[in-house]
Amino acid sequence: MGQHSADVEVVVTGLGASTPLGGDVASTWAAMLAGESGVSVLEQEWAKDLPVRIAAQLAVDPAQVLPRVEARKLDRCEQLALVAAREAWADAGRPEVDGERLAVVIGTGTGGAGSLLAQDDVLEQYGARKVSPYVVPMLMANGPAAWVSMDLGARGGARTPVSACSSGAEAIAMGMDLIRLGRADVVVAGGTEACVAALPMAGFAQMTALSKRNDEPALASRPFDTDRDGFVLGEGAVLVVLERADRAKARGARAYARVAGAGITSSAEHITASDADGQMRAMRLSLADAGVAPQDVGIVHAHATSTPAGDLVEAQVVADVLGTHPVVTATKSMTGHLLGASGALGAMVTALALHEGRLPAIRNLDHPDPEVKLDLVAGEPRHGAWQAGLANSYGFGGHNVSLVFTRA
Secondary structure, three states, X not given: OOOOOXXXXXXXXXXXXXXXXXXXXXXXXXXXXXXXXXXXXXXXXXHOOOOOOEEEOOOOOHHHHOOHHHHOOOOHHHHHHHXXXXXXXXXXXXXXXXXXXXXXXXXXXXXXXXXXXXXXXXXXXHOHHHOOOOHHHHHOOOHHHHHHHHHHOOOOOEEOOOOXXXXXXXXXXXXXXXXXXXXXXXXXXXXXXXXXXXXXXXXXXXXXXXXXXXXXXXXXXXXOEOOOOOEOEEOEEEEEXXXXXXXXXXXXXXXXXXXXXXXXXXXXXXXXXXXXXXXXXXXHHHHHHHOOOHHHOOEEEOOOOOOHHHHHHHHHHHHHHHOOOOEEEOOHHHHOEOHHHHHHHHHHHHHHHHHHOEEOOEOOOOOXXXXXXXXXXXXXXXXXXXXXXXXXXXXXXXXXXXXEEEOO
């Protein structure tokens, strides 16, 4: 067993993704740097009577990527997780590791909501005998982690944090802890989500959480802009391969960044509202865990969903905790809000930005909110040799997660 200590360094050696901008990491990252939008009008029949009829749908259907026999017994969020896991594993060089020292941690906000809703329709219309025998493994939230663990032969645990929109970030924090605690040498961690469906869309719309720009989908998600009016629902998966730094170095693996620290808090106040105190505590805990001073953080990937109240709260917290010097981006302006996968996407962007020295700009930032006192990336990507970055992720239920990455 390894020592129980933050002195055990953890690095990111593999990345995998399927998002509204691309079916893999390379296409997603290229589209982000180009400032493209993955938001479009929903053409499905079920969407025609919804008050909000736009979403960020996948660029590539995972059911077309996976073998047909495999895809048909998986929920869309499970399909996504498998596609992203296989890419991340290959990207890491398929590390040779004892299965008992390999773990999987995949978070999700809603799990197999699509399968649950679809099979309920089957039950109502055609009766119990027509319900799929796969429905229970398809709807259970731990399905993505379970399928990936079987695919990779990971016998060191298959875990599933379910903390709404911070699930993916919490999964990466948990993966880091498993390695630090000596319970695993390699962990595949991240988030997956696929709930662009009538009921979730209607529910979010009833909360007045969604942008109503049905006629301008590409302009709808606009974090920190004065004209923001809510978030855009998205779908996707991002998984990373986490590894002990000494082990990765010994096998000559490329490290994108070091996962240096995490802070996780709960607000314990309101089921949906943003809470400055909880966010502030999470950020400060992550910095303390990483041993990184506020002035050393060069970039921030903001949670910034494009809601009028939420963006302002986070902007104030970032300014209070770090100051106004970090360069801040918000990629939900392009991908929409991937819910349980969004924190993992933020982690990927932060790691790539440190590795490459490029940070994507915020799309649709035409009129920056004058109350936001931050260095927002507008227009073109920003370049720099940053040493540390921080990614925020918040979720309904009062979940607050901050992750700190440093250059490997």
